[in-house]
Amino acid sequence: MPDGSESKRRRKGSREERRTQLIEATIEVLSQNGYARTTQTEVAKKAGLSHGLVSFHFATKEKLLAATLAFLAEEYRQNWVGALEAAPPEAALQLDALLRADFNPQICTQARLYAWCTFWGEAQSRPIYQQSCGSNDQEYIEVMEGICARLCVEQGSPFDPVLVARMLRVAVEGVWLDMITMTNPYSAEEGLRSVHTCASAFFPALFCEHGLISEQAVKA
Structure with a gap:
């Protein structure tokens, strides 16, 4: 029979797995219903779990959404830090590497883009966005x-690197939004081409x- 420590690890693993399952379900529901119409009941249904289990892990809808945003923020940070x-x-x-990271198929999915845009666009989500994402x-x-400052010096560029960095960041965010709001949405590959342009x-x-x-010229 497993000893007490092994049983405790299994219970902890099970709890974490359930939390992640509920957060992934919340991302899907957010992408379909938006912020205001996302409920614990809908999340439970999407996850195939009971409403009581959702309430056990996340006492309120607000705590569920805050945990979901924190999950997305950490996932995004680990993605770009790992790429660098x-x-x-x-x-x-x-x-x-930084530009390509934003179009990694693991994070650049329709559901995740919709969820991010929901958090950006809803006034009631802004306090939890600042709390979860401000430092990131x-x-x-x-x-x-x-990086842009180094490139401007190397290339003898007349541009202000702060403005260059801002335009590249805005380009990525704009393409993310464009990819899900266009009548004929385009692929992540085309989105990356737009940002490289x-x-x-x-x-x-x-x-x-x-x-x-x-790449050879860059390293020369």
Whole structure:
């Protein structure tokens, strides 16, 4: 028979699995119903679990939504941080990795894009957004600005790197929104091409719509 510590680990694992299952169901319900019409009952139905189990893990709808946003925020942060850590140190390669990270199929899904846009757009969600995402947003902005500052120096660019970083960030956010609101929505691949086109406007010797023009030239 399993000892007490093993049983405790199993119970903890089961609780975490249930929480994640409910959060994933909440993302789906948010994408279909929006913020105001997302309920614990709908989440329970989507997850195939009882309403009581939802209430056990998340006493209120507000706590469920706050946990969902915190989950998305940490998932997003781990995605871009991991992409940078895996990329070579050259600034152009780091920028390319950062832009591509936003179109990683694991995070750039219809349900997740809808959920993010729901949190961005609903006034009542803004306090929990600031609480969950404010520091992460600032960290991302500072990293992007640092990379763009290095590139502007290397390329002799006349642009203010703070503005370049802002335009690239706004381009990504705008493309995410565009991908789910257009009458004929387009793919993540086309979304990434759009953002690379934006990068090419500031660094034409390095980027084109398909990404880096030449990785060898960057490393030369």
